[in-house]
Amino acid sequence: MVLVNFKCYLEATGDRAVQLAKYAEQVSKKFDVTVAVAPQTADLRLVSQQTKIPVFAQHIDPIKPGSGTGHVLAESVLEAGACGVLINHSERRLEAGIIEDTVTRARGLKLTTVVCANTSAIAAAVASLGPDMIAVEPPELIGSGIAVSKAKPEIITDTVSRIRRINSDVVILTGAGITSGEDVKEALRLGTQGVLVASGIVKAKNQAAAIEDLAGACRQVGK
Amino acid sequence: MVLVNFKCYLEATGDRAVQLAKYAEQVSKKFDVTVAVAPQTADLRLVSQQTKIPVFAQHIDPIKPGSGTGHVLAESVLEAGACGVLINHSERRLEAGIIEDTVTRARGLKLTTVVCANTSAIAAAVASLGPDMIAVEPPELIGSGIAVSKAKPEIITDTVSRIRRINSDVVILTGAGITSGEDVKEALRLGTQGVLVASGIVKAKNQAAAIEDLAGACRQVGK
Amino acid sequence: MVLVNFKCYLEATGDRAVQLAKYAEQVSKKFDVTVAVAPQTADLRLVSQQTKIPVFAQHIDPIKPGSGTGHVLAESVLEAGACGVLINHSERRLEAGIIEDTVTRARGLKLTTVVCANTSAIAAAVASLGPDMIAVEPPELIGSGIAVSKAKPEIITDTVSRIRRINSDVVILTGAGITSGEDVKEALRLGTQGVLVASGIVKAKNQAAAIEDLAGACRQVGK
Amino acid sequence: MVLVNFKCYLEATGDRAVQLAKYAEQVSKKFDVTVAVAPQTADLRLVSQQTKIPVFAQHIDPIKPGSGTGHVLAESVLEAGACGVLINHSERRLEAGIIEDTVTRARGLKLTTVVCANTSAIAAAVASLGPDMIAVEPPELIGSGIAVSKAKPEIITDTVSRIRRINSDVVILTGAGITSGEDVKEALRLGTQGVLVASGIVKAKNQAAAIEDLAGACRQVGK
Numbered sequence: 001m002v003l004v005n006f007k008c009y010l011e012a013t014g015d016r017a018v019q020l021a022k023y024a025e026q027v028s029k030k031f032d033v034t035v036a037v038a039p040q041t042a043d044l045r046l047v048s049q050q051t052k053i054p055v056f057a058q059h060i061d062p063i064k065p066g067s068g069t070g071h072v073l074a075e076s077v078l079e080a081g082a083c084g085v086l087i088n089h090s091e092r093r094l095e096a097g098i099i100e101d102t103v104t105r106a107r108g109l110k111l112t113t114v115v116c117a118n119t120s121a122i123a124a125a126v127a128s129l130g131p132d133m134i135a136v137e138p139p140e141l142i143g144s145g146i147a148v149s150k151a152k153p154e155i156i157t158d159t160v161s162r163i164r165r166i167n168s169d170v171v172i173l174t175g176a177g178i179t180s181g182e183d184v185k186e187a188l189r190l191g192t193q194g195v196l197v198a199s200g201i202v203k204a205k206n207q208a209a210a211i212e213d214l215a216g217a218c219r220q221v222g223k
Numbered sequence: 224m225v226l227v228n229f230k231c232y233l234e235a236t237g238d239r240a241v242q243l244a245k246y247a248e249q250v251s252k253k254f255d256v257t258v259a260v261a262p263q264t265a266d267l268r269l270v271s272q273q274t275k276i277p278v279f280a281q282h283i284d285p286i287k288p289g290s291g292t293g294h295v296l297a298e299s300v301l302e303a304g305a306c307g308v309l310i311n312h313s314e315r316r317l318e319a320g321i322i323e324d325t326v327t328r329a330r331g332l333k334l335t336t337v338v339c340a341n342t343s344a345i346a347a348a349v350a351s352l353g354p355d356m357i358a359v360e361p362p363e364l365i366g367s368g369i370a371v372s373k374a375k376p377e378i379i380t381d382t383v384s385r386i387r388r389i390n391s392d393v394v395i396l397t398g399a400g401i402t403s404g405e406d407v408k409e410a411l412r413l414g415t416q417g418v419l420v421a422s423g424i425v426k427a428k429n430q431a432a433a434i435e436d437l438a439g440a441c442r443q444v445g446k
Numbered sequence: 447m448v449l450v451n452f453k454c455y456l457e458a459t460g461d462r463a464v465q466l467a468k469y470a471e472q473v474s475k476k477f478d479v480t481v482a483v484a485p486q487t488a489d490l491r492l493v494s495q496q497t498k499i500p501v502f503a504q505h506i507d508p509i510k511p512g513s514g515t516g517h518v519l520a521e522s523v524l525e526a527g528a529c530g531v532l533i534n535h536s537e538r539r540l541e542a543g544i545i546e547d548t549v550t551r552a553r554g555l556k557l558t559t560v561v562c563a564n565t566s567a568i569a570a571a572v573a574s575l576g577p578d579m580i581a582v583e584p585p586e587l588i589g590s591g592i593a594v595s596k597a598k599p600e601i602i603t604d605t606v607s608r609i610r611r612i613n614s615d616v617v618i619l620t621g622a623g624i625t626s627g628e629d630v631k632e633a634l635r636l637g638t639q640g641v642l643v644a645s646g647i648v649k650a651k652n653q654a655a656a657i658e659d660l661a662g663a664c665r666q667v668g669k
Numbered sequence: 670m671v672l673v674n675f676k677c678y679l680e681a682t683g684d685r686a687v688q689l690a691k692y693a694e695q696v697s698k699k700f701d702v703t704v705a706v707a708p709q710t711a712d713l714r715l716v717s718q719q720t721k722i723p724v725f726a727q728h729i730d731p732i733k734p735g736s737g738t739g740h741v742l743a744e745s746v747l748e749a750g751a752c753g754v755l756i757n758h759s760e761r762r763l764e765a766g767i768i769e770d771t772v773t774r775a776r777g778l779k780l781t782t783v784v785c786a787n788t789s790a791i792a793a794a795v796a797s798l799g800p801d802m803i804a805v806e807p808p809e810l811i812g813s814g815i816a817v818s819k820a821k822p823e824i825i826t827d828t829v830s831r832i833r834r835i836n837s838d839v840v841i842l843t844g845a846g847i848t849s850g851e852d853v854k855e856a857l858r859l860g861t862q863g864v865l866v867a868s869g870i871v872k873a874k875n876q877a878a879a880i881e882d883l884a885g886a887c888r889q890v891g892k
Contacts, residue, residue: 005292007289007290007291007292008286008288008289008290008291008292008294008296008299009288009289009290010288010298013288013296013298013299013302014298014299014302014303015302038292040295040296040299041264041265041295041299042264042265042267042268042280042295042299042300042302042303043268043299043303044265045265045266045268045269046268046303057265058292058293059292059293059294063231065231065232065233065236066230066231066232067230067231067232067314067366067421067422068230068231068314069228069230069231069261069281069282069309069312069314069315069421070281070282070309070310070312070314070315071231071282071314071315072263072264072265073231073236073263075233075236075237076231076236076237076263076264076265076266077265079236079237079238079265080237080265080266080269086292086293087293088542089292089293090543091290091291091292091293091294092292092293092294093541093542093543093544094541094542095539095540095541095542096534096539096540096541096542096545096568096571096572097536097539097564097565097568098539099542100565100567100568100571118543119543119546121546121574121575121576122542122543122546122574122575124574124612125542125546125571125572125573125574125575126542126571127571127574128567128570128571128573128574128608128612129567129568129571130567143290162574165612166570166574166611166612198290198292199290311765313766316764316765316766316767317764317765318762318763318764318765319757319762319763319764319765319768319791319794319795320759320762320787320788320791321762322765323788323790323791323794341766342766342769344769344797344798344799345765345766345769345798347797347835348765348769348794348795348796348797348798349765349794350794350797351790351791351793351794351796351797351831351835352790352791352794353790385797388835389793389797389834389835451738453735453736453737453738454732454734454735454736454737454738454740454742454745455734455735455736456734456744459734459742459744459745459748460744460745460748460749461748484738486741486742486745487710487711487741487745488710488711488713488714488726488741488745488746488748488749489714489745489749490711491711491712491714491715492714492749503711504738504739505738505739505740509677511677511678511679511682512676512677512678513676513677513678513760513812513867513868514676514677514760515674515676515677515707515727515728515755515758515760515761515867516727516728516755516756516758516760516761517677517728517760517761518709518710518711519677519682519709521679521682521683522677522682522683522709522710522711522712523711525682525683525684525711526683526711526712526715532738532739533739535738535739537736537737537738537739537740538738538739538740589736644736644738645736
């Protein structure tokens with residue numbers, strides 16, 4: 001699985017979010033690999049309507065329907081077409097209790113949860129909170145173009161090992177610095193089930209080529 | 224002006240957000256009164272596309288395009304059709320510096336800013352930060368059904384007076400507990416230029432009738 | 447072990463913090479039981495100087511020495527006589543990453559860490575972060591006078607079981623609603639090694655008697 | 670007036686906080702100038718007991734006595750000997766509503782309030798909240814060694830002018846980058862009544878000489 005985090009890049013906002021999601025959809029079909037996208041909240045519905053790939057919100061708050069001006073209600077992203085949520089990204093870190101509450105809220109609505117973790121200890125901690133997926137992202141490599149799977153493979157293997165002692169089901173994604181198919185292959189070899197990628201695709205001169213490179217690598221390993 | 228804050232009410236989420244915005248649009252035309260709406264972020268584009276009334280975001284972050292996973296980029300709500308933003312609601316209070324930064328960011332994109340203030344002192348403080356509008360909302364009356372314009376008219380007049388010493392241009396809205404046309408008339412008589420309303424309309428048994436009552440009152444005073 | 451959280455009660459501020467700590471010291475000697483106290487930051491040095499029992503800070507920030515106006519530097523509480531820190535109390539919840547950073551910072555200075563957890567899932571999560579102690583405190587029972595060890599014993603046993611699968615060394619404290627020696631005995635029977643108590647002692651008409659009741663119960667079970 | 674913010678520098682923690690405060694006291698007597706200090710919370714009582722100069726807390730929370738684990742109660746710093754509080758420093762920015770609540774809480778206990786402001790707009794905003802003093806500190810100059818009074822005098826004069834239109838009584842301090850007596854003289858010439866200084870004194874090779882230079886300059890201008 002490749003999950004593309006659109007962050008707040010203009011190259012992946014509004015119409016350009018749709019364009020990028022369509023590239024992801026084409027590649028997904030071509031290689032028969034799951035390519036999911038996480039556009040900004042304001043773009044969730046647009047992207048969901050115009051593509052058939054899985055769409056994730058970049059954040060939700062664990063509030064219930066009612067007041068809560070300015071927060072992101074789980075039901076609102078669900079109705080907008082999201083099938084899951086990404087939370088606790090290093091750019092939007094959450095209180096431990098809020099992570100638990102959000103995972104619970106999302107599960108109640110059958111939204112898939114991807115919880116980001118900066119370190120292997122946090123990944124292990126998060127594994128106790130019952131998310132569907134954990135994305136391991138050393139923050140010093142985010143946006144660096146240096147793949148964690150190459151620069152610090154021991155972080156990935158250590159994290160996988162720590163998570164598995166606690167939670168045998170959770171899907172593990174490798175994040176931070178992923179830019180090439182080689183990075184993806186390495187991430188899969190190290191025992192994770194996919195990658196979380198952002199600038200490596202969003203900021204690529206050729207987004208379509210970049211996403212094809214990554215998804216193609218998944219396909220080759222998958223065979 | 225009547226600004227309807229949809230908050231995170233299910234009665235104003237997704238398709239129901241569109242329905243409520245259409246009621247607002249009909250009433251706006253009927254009485255030639257500005258009725259604006261503030262739906263959730265995920266619903267901004269849908270509501271903007273299906274109505275022609277002013278649409279406000281309930282929150283934006285003052286970040287620039289780039290990283291910022293899980294935040295609300297000003298450009299994203301603008302491209303989704305919003306013409307303004309509501310910030311610092313008592314359910315989403317912001318640091319003073321963030322209010323200034325957000326007003327500046329919004330102004331750069333020609334997004335109208337409505338800054339909420341809990342007290343007359345905060346309203347006066349906010350007036351120094353240069354927003355387009357200030358909404359005065361004593362939090363103890365929010366959602367109470369008791370209109371601030373009736374229960375505590377001196378808060379409104381005191382606030383208007385304090386704001387005007389600092390800022391002669393800013394539009395002042397009365398919020399908290401507004402449920403009827405009478406409340407609106409009183410708010411306008413006290414020197415404010417409109418109302419910010421949420422549960423009084425969103426949770427009304429008959430949303431269309433409720434919004435008609437409020438907008439109609441604006442019209443009568445305006446004559 | 448009995449850890450008394452002074453919170454921000456006036457009955458445990460300044461000179462009254464010293465008085466309460468002296469009661470704790472007397473009882474500690476009488477029963478040969480560890481009774482530790484967690485006064486407010488401003489009272490740490492005073493309490494440390496006037497008693498010989500373990501003194502915990504109620505919070506530290508994981509910042510390094512330098513700037514950081516208004517934060518609590520680990521070195522400052524250490525130099526003030528604290529031997530440990532309490533963090534992530536339900537009244538001061540922290541981001542998951544901050545908990546890890548704080549535990550690491552404290553360990554570097556040999557400050558004992560007590561991390562509070564609202565639920566068994568959070569307790570298990572926290573166990574992965576390597577604290578010295580975990581205090582389990584269902585927030586709905588805090589200050590209630592209803593002991594978690596009586597009202598919800600299964601929360602305690604479930605939590606102990608979940609923590610032990612991950613971490614065999616961490617000391618587990620039962621918190622929330624503890625007011626009597628019976629509550630303490632029950633907490634120890636359920637497999638925890640001590641209690642975290644606040645209003646049950648601080649707000650007692652007779653603080654000395656209350657603390658004696660709790661510490662005496664520890665002693666009886668310890669035999 | 671010279672207010673020395675000790676921040677979280679080790680050079681101004683514990684015993685070294687007392688030493689630095691004693692230098693301040695000596696200089697204060699020598700020049701008959703008010704030199705106040707803002708040590709860390711854990712050092713407030715120690716510094717208050719060993720010197721007779723005004724002692725400010727670096728932060729308080731606007732909570733009332735009671736629960737509030739890990740927060741800073743106004744009464745606790747008052748009983749520890751503080752006569753005032755510094756809030757909203759750019760290293761600890763607060764919600765607008767929290768600033769108002771904290772000023773109100775402090776006033777109720779006759780604690781002097783110094784509210785920091787990053788910009789002239791925030792300074793003007795804060796002036797509406799009724800603090801005793803406002804410290805103007807462009808964050809880009811904090812710790813830079815480049816005095817705002819020299820580098821950006823127009824920020825100071827503009828800020829003074831904006832504050833005075835709203836509040837004629839508040840004492841205005843110049844902060845950020847102050848390191849020499851010349852900087853102080855310039856700050857006073859620009860219409861402010863004192864300086865807020867941190868690294869310029871705390872990190873000086875000779876703290877005593879640094880503080881003497883600054884306070885001496887106040888004296889010369891004062892004549």
